[in-house]
Amino acid sequence: MSEKNITTDIITLTRHVLDEQRKHKEASGDLTILLNAVQLGCKFVATNVRKARLLNLVGLAGGAVNVSGDEQKKLDVISNEIFINALRSSGRVAVMVSEEDEDAIIVEEETRGKYCVVFDPLDGSSNIDAGVNVGTIFGIYKIKDESNGTISDVLRPGREMVVAGYCMYGSSANMIISVGNGVNGYTLDNAIGEFILTHPNIQIPQRGKIYSVNEGNAKYWDEACTEYFNSLKFTEGKNPYSARYIGSMVADVHRTLLYGGIFAYPADKKSKNGKLRMLYECFPMAFLTEQAGGKATTGKERVLDITPQKIHDRCPIFLGSKEDIEDIEEIYKRHN
Numbered sequence: 437m438s439e440k441n442i443t444t445d446i447i448t449l450t451r452h453v454l455d456e457q458r459k460h461k462e463a464s465g466d467l468t469i470l471l472n473a474v475q476l477g478c479k480f481v482a483t484n485v486r487k488a489r490l491l492n493l494v495g496l497a498g499g500a501v502n503v504s505g506d507e508q509k510k511l512d513v514i515s516n517e518i519f520i521n522a523l524r525s526s527g528r529v530a531v532m533v534s535e536e537d538e539d540a541i542i543v544e545e546e547t548r549g550k551y552c553v554v555f556d557p558l559d560g561s562s563n564i565d566a567g568v569n570v571g572t573i574f575g576i577y578k579i580k581d582e583s584n585g586t587i588s589d590v591l592r593p594g595r596e597m598v599v600a601g602y603c604m605y606g607s608s609a610n611m612i613i614s615v616g617n618g619v620n621g622y623t624l625d626n627a628i629g630e631f632i633l634t635h636p637n638i639q640i641p642q643r644g645k646i647y648s649v650n651e652g653n654a655k656y657w658d659e660a661c662t663e664y665f666n667s668l669k670f671t672e673g674k675n676p677y678s679a680r681y682i683g684s685m686v687a688d689v690h691r692t693l694l695y696g697g698i699f700a701y702p703a704d705k706k707s708k709n710g711k712l713r714m715l716y717e718c719f720p721m722a723f724l725t726e727q728a729g730g731k732a733t734t735g736k737e738r739v740l741d742i743t744p745q746k747i748h749d750r751c752p753i754f755l756g757s758k759e760d761i762e763d764i765e766e767i768y769k770r771h772n
């Protein structure tokens with residue numbers, strides 16, 4: 437603190453990553469440069485989300501339909517382009533997978549680097565018109581030793597990611613990141629354009645009091661899932677859990693990381709693998725949850741142990757407080 441009580445030694449995201457990198461002597465600085473590109477993308481999207489209504493960016497983008505068959509919003513399209521351009525020009529990326537593009541993008545040889553980035557540029561975009569929080573979710577793999585950058589570099593279990601994170605665009609832009617060494621949260625200071633460390637070493641409570649799931653799908657759930665959610669509400673002698681569901685994964689997971697409890701998008705009779713995408717939705721969120729001391733399961737196996745067969749594969753997910761997830765695992769084991 438200076439004489440005027442102004443903090444003069446602020447820890448920015450870049451400084452924090454550099455400090456971490458310095459601990460590993462072999463670090464080349466490539467990851468720092470790559471994360472700067474991610475930060476630029478997030479700042480750009482944050483600005484556009486904020487200006488969306490004024491600039492008439494809400495609403496549909498000329499009838500475009502993405503690989504999931506959803507109508508793309510203008511902001512989805514813009515955010516996707518922002519990230520692709522920022523990542524490509526960092527010179528550190530070999531392969532990109534975006535929720536908005538059917539095929540993986542293999543970067544031209546001249547600018548190819550040694551990392552692969554999988555991302556959902558604007559998750560929860562169906563909420564945008566209502567002004568609800570949305571976010572960017574991303575995961576980073578290093579290309580395999582013998583590889584020059586192909587799709588097989590991203591068809592790998594989530595536990596092999598080297599970085600996972602998201603940026604939530606709400607009343608402020610919050611970046612939550614793990615480089616495999618715990619989880620830290622940063623808040624964008626708009627005045628200086630930097631993400632400042634505001635939530636060091638996030639630890640998810642071992643047990644929570646909140647559950648977060650689209651209960652409208654309850655009639656399609658399997659028996660284990662139904663038993664579990666009933667147990668949260670109707671167990672004799674126990675206070676029922678509170679329900680909170682925003683319908684925007686980044687916001688629901690953010691609350692779960694900070695307050696504890698569980699977030700789920702289970703498999704059901706209509707969606708055999710749930711709704712959420714493995715590579716760029718479930719893996720990064722499962723990675724962050726584990727790094728914060730929690731757990732993430734499909735009900736039957738650890739999410740981070742699955743190997744995707746295709747880049748847009750889906751998987752069921754229950755993530756959150758360790759003890760809550762162990763209750764779910766227990767129930768699924770009994771029903772198998």
Ligand code: AHM
Binds near residue numbers: 562650688
């Ligand atoms: P999107 O990638 O098309 O935005 O869909 C993903 C979103 C998640 O943010 C959220 O958890 C989920 O869809 C909500 O789905 P539902 O409306 O079926 O509850």
Ligand code: MG
Binds near residue numbers: 535556559
């Ligand atoms: Mg999404």
